[in-house]
Every structure is written in structure tokens, then in C-alpha cells.
Amino acid sequence: NQIKAKFKENPKFDENTYATWINSVTPISYDGHVLTLELPTALHRDYWERQLKSTFIEYAYAVTQTDVRPNLVLKGETGPNTDNLAQFQQNHAKPTTPHIDPHLNHHYTFDTFVIGQGNQMAHAAALAVSEDPGKVYNPLFFYGGVGLGKTHLMQAIGNKVLKTHPNANVKYVTTEKFTNDFIDALQNNKMQEFRRVYRNVDLLLVDDIQFLANKEGTQDEFFNTFNALYEENKQIVMTADRLPNEINSLTDRLVSRFKWGLSVDITAPDLETRAAILRAKAQSEGLQVDDNIMSYIASQIDSNVRELEGALSRIKAFADLKQEPVTMDLVSEALKPLKLNKEKSALTPETIMKVTASYYHVTVKDLKGKKRVKAIVIPRQVAMYLCRELTDNSLPKIGEAFGGKDHTTVIHAHEKITKMAASDAELQKQIADLKTEIRH
Numbered sequence: 001n002q003i004k005a006k007f008k009e010n011p012k013f014d015e016n017t018y019a020t021w022i023n024s025v026t027p028i029s030y031d032g033h034v035l036t037l038e039l040p041t042a043l044h045r046d047y048w049e050r051q052l053k054s055t056f057i058e059y060a061y062a063v064t065q066t067d068v069r070p071n072l073v074l075k076g077e078t079g080p081n082t083d084n085l086a087q088f089q090q091n092h093a094k095p096t097t098p099h100i101d102p103h104l105n106h107h108y109t110f111d112t113f114v115i116g117q118g119n120q121m122a123h124a125a126a127l128a129v130s131e132d133p134g135k136v137y138n139p140l141f142f143y144g145g146v147g148l149g150k151t152h153l154m155q156a157i158g159n160k161v162l163k164t165h166p167n168a169n170v171k172y173v174t175t176e177k178f179t180n181d182f183i184d185a186l187q188n189n190k191m192q193e194f195r196r197v198y199r200n201v202d203l204l205l206v207d208d209i210q211f212l213a214n215k216e217g218t219q220d221e222f223f224n225t226f227n228a229l230y231e232e233n234k235q236i237v238m239t240a241d242r243l244p245n246e247i248n249s250l251t252d253r254l255v256s257r258f259k260w261g262l263s264v265d266i267t268a269p270d271l272e273t274r275a276a277i278l279r280a281k282a283q284s285e286g287l288q289v290d291d292n293i294m295s296y297i298a299s300q301i302d303s304n305v306r307e308l309e310g311a312l313s314r315i316k317a318f319a320d321l322k323q324e325p326v327t328m329d330l331v332s333e334a335l336k337p338l339k340l341n342k343e344k345s346a347l348t349p350e351t352i353m354k355v356t357a358s359y360y361h362v363t364v365k366d367l368k369g370k371k372r373v374k375a376i377v378i379p380r381q382v383a384m385y386l387c388r389e390l391t392d393n394s395l396p397k398i399g400e401a402f403g404g405k406d407h408t409t410v411i412h413a414h415e416k417i418t419k420m421a422a423s424d425a426e427l428q429k430q431i432a433d434l435k436t437e438i439r440h
């Protein structure tokens, strides 16, 4: 703790740096000479080797009056192999070129980024690159599904670099913009201008390069841009929704270039992280929400961060319009359409038939068949009823799933079960049980 405190006091390590690289480290053992530290990812070890080790030894000496060596071990065995992480030479500072509009969103910073299990590694890599652009991981490549923070992190690098080097030329482009600029330059004989812009940057951020798929000309130009920047030790950061070798018809030479640097994936946030993100967003919007309610929202919206934000905006809008505080009732009302849509698209008649058949101890074949005994007719009609209630499938489609029955049979089943359930508590309970089981 005393050593940590010394790091914290040093203005060289700002709050982010401290939290990410230093405070995340756990001391495991100490034998009087060697202090074993457990680090969360391979990047942390890399960073410690490069940036923190000597300061650590100095501070440890100040605290203990003996020579203490750090022994850096990784938590679990996660993270990529650090052996092939590229290390690059000193970048010779050049006189700055005319300033280029970086096109960054000022909200996408490290300060507003919540670190959690699925993005810890990506965040650490982003921070390392923003502290030493062009020198550590070049190119840096983030991949992962939509709404998980790739664009945010990439722009956080840009914002941080501009903050520490206001004269740096930073440029953020979507792949679409790059493609359009390139085509525009070709058509208007402005290739020189295009190259002047794209090759004079110190940090190039290219978002969503999966859109380079099937665009050979643009890929060639991107390859040239990449090489020109890389040779000058200029930092390149890219994102995509998948790995480079999974992008359709991306030329091998580009794929192999991307492998020179570091690729890190971002995965969906776990429950805890989702709740932390919600808390941060609610706070920044001045929205008062109880902790229980936060956890509830986080448990309901489990796909990505963009949807979490959407849910919170809806809740805020409801609270504003109704001029009510954020209660559990208000939240479930606000989230209802989001949940229903998601559920409807995910459920199929097959799932419903399977669960219903097993619940009533009959077979799916019975449900699809024509037997008219009561022990089968009721389960069949309940299953049809549930298909109407829980999916978006059309009546003919439901009929078809039930062994090619007419759509009027489905209507009849739905009406009959609705009527029966109105006066039959046992049936109501069965339907409720089935719904829970099917959703599960």
C-alpha cells in the first residue's frame, strides 16, 4: 500500500493510469527480496516491464530500505501471448503539418468508459497506445459485436493523444468515409490531395473495416496508406465486428499486416459491468435511480451497451413525461416493448412445442398429429395458443408447424384456450408455468 501510495502521489501517473495499471495489481507474496504481484492481463505485464518496473524498484527501496524485485505473474491464464507483441522504435518528432479535423466525439473518452470483464484488455491496450502512439502495439485492432464500445475506445485514444499532444494530427474515419473519399479523389483527379491528407496523420483511426469486404480498389489504397504510415511509425487503430481473416475477400496482404500488431476482442459486459455502466450514465444524466432498480434493468437488458443506453433514455423520458420518480413499475412499463420484441424474435414454434409436450407428458409428434383424445387435444391447443402469444409467426405459419394444419384451427385453439383459462385457475397456472419455462 505504501508503494501504491507513492505511485498515486506522482503526477506522472494520472488517475486513469493509476487505476488501470497500478491499482489493479494484487500483491501475492513477499520473501524480503521478491514481491510477487498478480496482474490482470498480459498487457499489464508488458506495461510493467516497459514503464513501471524501475519506478517500482525505486519506491520499494524507499519504503523498505532494501532491494525488492517485482515478480510479475498473470491472473489465471488468459490474454494473448505477449511474446509476439510488436515493439517499435522511437518516433522522430517532425514539424507538424497543417491541422486536420480529427472528427472525434468529445464524449468518447477514457473517463466515461466503464471498465469491466469483457473490455478490460481492450481498455488497457487502448490506454497503452494513447500514452505511446506508434511505439507499442501497431496496428491496434479491436473486434467484437455491435454496441460494445469499439468506437468509444478508439476515439478515446484520439482524444487522449490530442490532449497530451495538441499539435498531433489525429484523424478518425469510418471505412465508409475512407471509401467515399477515395472514390471521390479518383473521379476528380484529386489523389494527391487524398494522399496528403491520409498520409500526414500521426494517428489514424479507421472504424468498421469489415466494410472493406469486396472492395478491392479501396483495399489497395488502404494497404498503401497503411504502409506509408507504418513505415513512419505512425499509429494505426482499427475496429471490425470480426477478425480480419473472417472478413470476406479481405486480401491476404492486408490480413497479414494486421497481424503485426495486437488484436483484442471486446465481449458483452457481464451483469456487474452492465450495472456499473448504467450507474455512470444515470449519474451523468442527473437521473436518480435506486440501486435495486439499476440491477433489475441490467438483468433485463443483456445484449450490448447501446441497448442499455437506449433503455435508460426510455426510462428517463417516461419519468420526465409522467413527472414521477423512477420506480420498479415505471421501469417495467418503459422496458416492456423492448423485452417483448426481443423475446418474440427469439422464440420459435418448435421450442414452444417441445416444452409444452414435455410439460404435459406427450410427444411433439402428438402435437403435430391428428389424434382427438382430450389428453392430447388440450396440450396441442395450449401450444398453438402460446405460439400466437409468444411469437410473431403468422397463423398459417403456426398451422404449418403443427403438421400442416389450417390457420382456422389455430384461431379456434387460441379462442378456446383464452375462454377456458378465464374460468379455470389450474389452466391459468399451467400457462404461466409454461411461459416461464419457454422463456427460460
Ligand code: ADP
Pocket (backbone or CB within 6 Å): 108, 112, 113, 114, 115, 116, 119, 144, 145, 146, 147, 148, 149, 150, 151, 152, 153, 277, 305, 306, 309
Ligand atoms: P461499437 O463501436 O462497438 O458498436 P460504441 O463504441 O458505439 O460500440 O458503443 C455504443 C455506446 O455504448 C456508446 O454510446 C458508448 O459510449 C457506450 N459504451 C460502450 N461501452 C461502454 C463502456 N464500457 N462504458 C461506458 N459506455 C460505453
Ligand code: MG
Pocket (backbone or CB within 6 Å): 150, 151, 152, 207, 208
Ligand atoms: Mg462502432
